[in-house]
Amino acid sequence: MLPTVVPIPAGKTASAIEALRQLWPRYAPEEMVEVIDSQLRPNGYRLVGIWGDDSPVAAAVLGYRLQHSLWLGQSLYVVDIATLPAWRGRGFGELLLAWAEEEAARQGCAAVHLDSGVGSDRAAAHRLYMRRHYRIACHHFVKTLD
Secondary structure, three states, X not given: OOOOOEEOOOOOOHHHHHHHOOOOOOOOHHHHHHHHHHHHHXXXXXXXXXXXXXXXXXXXXXXXXXXXXOOOEEEEEEEEEEEOHHHOOOOHHHHHHHHHHHHHHHOOOOEEEEOOOOOXXXXXXXXXXXXXXXXXXXXXXXXXXX
16 A cells, blocks of 8 residues: 655644755754744745655655746746655655645646756766656756855
8 A cells, every 4th residue: 555645734744854964954943933934934845755664754745836836827836845765765756746746737837847956966866867767957046245
């Protein structure tokens, strides 16, 4: 039986933090919960997760928001996708992306898109995106302000 993707509402955000810290280790767990619930969620950020067992901690999570742009029209933007190391290689990332694509269709979106970091540590993630027919559509530039 395939695991189910379930919403992670405010008040349950802590269940996603261990997986999210795989991407954002600079945040203390309590700080990350605070940022997500007080700053990100009010701006449309939503979380879903997969549990691999009876643990209170999600094995894999996906954070996303719906947005509208002149480039893509209505779209679902995957902000975060992460799986705990012990659960990698079991298809959870694939299930989360399939769920995101289905949710995007339900919401009338024209596209699903995401940004991914560079480097060999993201090679497995990049293979997943390519396998699901995501293409590199642009370069993302950033300037950090002092």
